[in-house]
Every structure is written in structure tokens, then in C-alpha cells.
Amino acid sequence: MTPRLPTFADVTAARARIEGVAHRTPVLTSRTLDARVGARVFLKGEHLQRMGAFKFRGAYNTLAAMEPGVRSKGIVAFSSGNHAQAVALASRLFGVRSTIVMPANAPHAKLAATEGYGATVVRYDPAESRREELARRIQQETGASLVPPFDHADVIAGQGTAAAELIEDVGPLDMLLACVGGGGLLSGTAVAAKTMSPACRVIGVEPELGDDITRSFRTKALVTLPKPPATIADGARTLSAGELTFKLVCALVDEMVTVPDTALVEAVRFAMLTMKQVMEPTGVLALAAVLGGAVKPAAGARVGVIVSGGNCDATMLQWILAGGAGAPPNG
């Protein structure tokens, strides 16, 4: 059976499911940012979402769309970070058990938060075992349902609700940028934007060190990285797009760009020192693209930027505030 591609109707259905549960996060603006970019920039603040990232939208939507009898058998997920917390929190809100397979070297804040939301965390050594296999084994043993991190119609539709809210709040955009790990946020963003603001250019942003989807987009052939890239954007250490996200990115996205980790450091510092906001390195990929010049909007253009998350260890924030020289604390 071919997996189902999500449509705008799925985003609309997701909005109804998450309403009153997910935060309708604020749109942040900055005179300093606008002056630097030469455009009007609207930041969708998903670092202020429940559990600190957009991932809650997709996870909650997926659980909400399940048959109650299926959902009650429990949930399994594998994730290096925010998807773990998202599934853990969504499961707790539905009163069902969750088991999360996480790499042992995931940021401490994310491991602790996932357990804090009541999930059972199964740690694995990424050099020795594949998380997909571990998750599938747990699934088979317990009857639990797997909520994949990005390659699922309900997950993608849920992530698309952030862009839908942004466009509803600020009106049509000239361009809209989203960060890219496995492509779930970008795919959902594109599905929402292409209906709500058809002239809007949708742009995906990856770290230079993890440019698999940029290359897949340009060659129209799915590129898979040999190993997780050593970027500080820990949410973008995925090896490749999924079947659905590859199709959606190729069909709906206008451009893919990459930014170096140094631009992520600069963007996190800008967010902290100028905007007084704590955003994680993965969370500022799209912001870094406009701040660092990887994307150059026309003068006065209306630019949407999805800030995807704000969960960052204190040690990583210290390293960034110190200027980001040398090896990062969580490389």
C-alpha cells in the first residue's frame, strides 16, 4: 500500500485537532532584524510551543487521528530529540504509554525532558544498532503504534499548522523559510503555504554539513548520507528524506539552501542578545539563512521564518555565547 500524501484538507483537520492543546505561538518581529535583512521578517515562534518545538503539532495530530483502540496499546517512537519529547507529551495527554528509542549521545536536556513527560526511554549506541530496528522490535512485542518522526501524512499535516497560523496572522508572504531535518516541517509548510499564499516562495534550509535534501531536491534523486553529519543542528542529523517528504519537497518547494554552522552560532547569538529569545541551533536554520545572506529577499519583501525550537543544553548555549570556537560540547 502506497503511503498517503497529505493535502491542505489534512492541515485543516490537524488545526481542528490541536486547537486548545497546542499553543498558537506568537509571531515575533524585530526592527533590528528588519534593518539588517532589508525586509519585513515575521518569525513564527515555535521555540515557545509546548515542549519547546513544532514537533508537538505533528505528534499530537497523529495520536488524535488514531483509532482509540489502537492508540491505547501504546506508542513507540525513535528520535534524536524534540520528536521524542513531542510523542512523550502527546502520549501523556492521551493517557497512553510511550516508549522512545533515543541515541545515548542526544543532548541531556532532551533525554531528561522526555523522561520527565513520562516516557520510557530506551537508549542505544548509534554506532552499534539502528534505531528503526529497535523501535520495530518494541512495536512487535507490545502492539504499540510507531509514530515516525517525519514520514507520515498526519505528522506532516500537523507540522503544516505552524505555517497556516503564521499566514493567517500576518497575511500573504513573498517567501517562507523552514528548517529541514527529515523534511516534515518543510513539507507541511509547503502544503499550507501553496494554498494559503500561492505566490509565496517556499524555501528549505539545511546545515551545510547535512545537505542530503538539498542535493536530493537538485538532482531529483533521493540522496542518503553515509553517517549522521557533525553539525551543531542536532535536529538535522537525519540521513535522508522519507518517501513522502522527498515527493512533497520536489513537488512543492521552490528552493533549497544550506548554511554553515558558523551562521547558526551567529543567529542563536542574535536571537539571545537582540531579541531576548533562546532558540536552538536547529531552530535558527531559517533565521540564519536570511541573517547570513544565504537567501536575499527583495527590498521590503514580506518574509516568513519558522523558528522550529528552543531546547538547548546550558553547555551548548555557553559555547555559542563564547563565540562558538573549537569543538562544540555536543558534537
Next chain:
Amino acid sequence: MTPRLPTFADVTAARARIEGVAHRTPVLTSRTLDARVGARVFLKGEHLQRMGAFKFRGAYNTLAAMEPGVRSKGIVAFSSGNHAQAVALASRLFGVRSTIVMPANAPHAKLAATEGYGATVVRYDPAESRREELARRIQQETGASLVPPFDHADVIAGQGTAAAELIEDVGPLDMLLACVGGGGLLSGTAVAAKTMSPACRVIGVEPELGDDITRSFRTKALVTLPKPPATIADGARTLSAGELTFKLVCALVDEMVTVPDTALVEAVRFAMLTMKQVMEPTGVLALAAVLGGAVKPAAGARVGVIVSGGNCDATMLQWILAGGAGAPPNG
């Protein structure tokens, strides 16, 4: 001539003057914070105000209330930090020259930002000269008007607009906490709250190391510290209340409490890691009082907390993220 005490009508007039110029800052809430405090806490986010602190309200209101012929001769101010930036920005918006007398050891971010807003900064060594005298000399030489940091009816009325907005946004409060340097914010807060939410207890919060107004409030005699206290709350290094703020605090405030610098470190960390907000040490005095237990609201009480600012050097934020052990970088 006895200086004029501000009334609620002055706060109302200030609101009209700053409307569309100052940000109506958001009210921030946190499930985690509410759970820790056992109350409903509403944070008024003045770290998101223009120039990064509530001080813009009082400075802009004071300039707006001046006769244009007086204002055009220029503005002088002395300040260790945020008042400097506030007067510099307000002066620029009115197109008038400003000269700011600042201690040479003020946080670098605040010195640079003040110059960035177009002010002429006169640095002085706090061990060798008194800033009031320097400011007065400039005033006499140029004909400029002095905008004092807190002891002025228009400054106090301007600061009171933050509490007025908060109460208008969330409704009556059981208690409302504000940080205290010279008492301008607390005085304005009390003037606003006692009319708009008469049953609300108004509480001022000082650093333990700089408890002059707490002692003045308790003894009803103006206490002056012999030298600036060595607290990391650099905005609360004032030596004493002013004539007006002493009167208003004694007349309208219900309670004064102090918090140790360790509680400020904890509160800044909480704001960054849990709420994803960057607040400066002075800015979290009131938050630290509820987080650390210096003030214990009744279960389910509605508690307002004014977060006064977010301007903090990267080095100070690093030190705080590292746990705040040893000597602070800007002591």
C-alpha cells in the same frame, strides 16, 4: 518648590503619550512556573520592550511631556545602564541631542547600545567623581534638560504604564511584584495597581546586597548605602530611594522583600532554559522572589510579575549558564 507626586491620572496621560511608540509588551505564562509556584503567574515581558527594558516608558513620557522649546535644547541623563539607552532612544525619536553620563564599568552591551542610539556618552570613574555633578555641569553649559532615572513624576508615571497594561490584559491580581533600584518602577506600579486592582498587594523586590529601600520602607526613614552594592543586579546598585519614590513606596507599597544573587542566577537560568527568554539579573528580581520562595502566594493566587529588562552581556549570560560560581564577570 516641592516636586509633584504622580497620580493615576498621570499614568493615564502617559499611556496616551507612549501609545504606538512603546511596545505593548506581551504577558508571558508558563505551566512549569505555575506548577512550581502553586499559583497563576503572569509575567509582564518588559525585556521585550524597545531598547530592552521598561525604562523606555518613563523616558519617552518625560520627553513627550516637555515643552518643545525646552526639549529642543537637548537632554542629559546619568545612568548605569538601561535608563541611558532609554533616554538616548527617546531623544533620537524626538530628534534632539542627548548626553549620557555613564560609569566606565557599566556593562559593555549597555555602553555600546547607548552610543548606538546616537547619544554622546561621557564616561566617569565612579570612585573619583559623582555622576550627578557631572550631569549638572553639562546641563548648565548646554541648557539641556536633565531626565532623572527615577525621581520625577513623569518618569514614575511612565513606568506605571507597564502595570496598567498588565492589569488591563489579565484582570485583577492578588499580588503584583516589581523589582526595585531607585523605586521608579515600583512607585509607578503601585500608583497604577492601587486604582485598577485595589485589593492587589504590591510588593517590591531588592537584591539582598542592596536593600536600602527595604530598610527605608521598614523604618520609614530614608536609608542611604555607603557605596554601590556588589550585586549582579546592576540596575539595582542605587544608593537610596529618591524623595518622591520614598514617599510613594511608604504610602502605597504593601511589602518589601530581598533575594540573594544566587536566586537571581537560578531565575535567569529558569527563564532561559524553560521559558526560552533572556532576562537580565535585575530584570528577574521579582521572578526570583516567587521562584525562590521569598514571597509565597496562596494556592491558586493570581500573581503579576514585572520582568523589567533583558539587556545582558554575553559574558554574564555564560557565567550564569555555568551556574554562577565564583566572581561574576561584571562585579
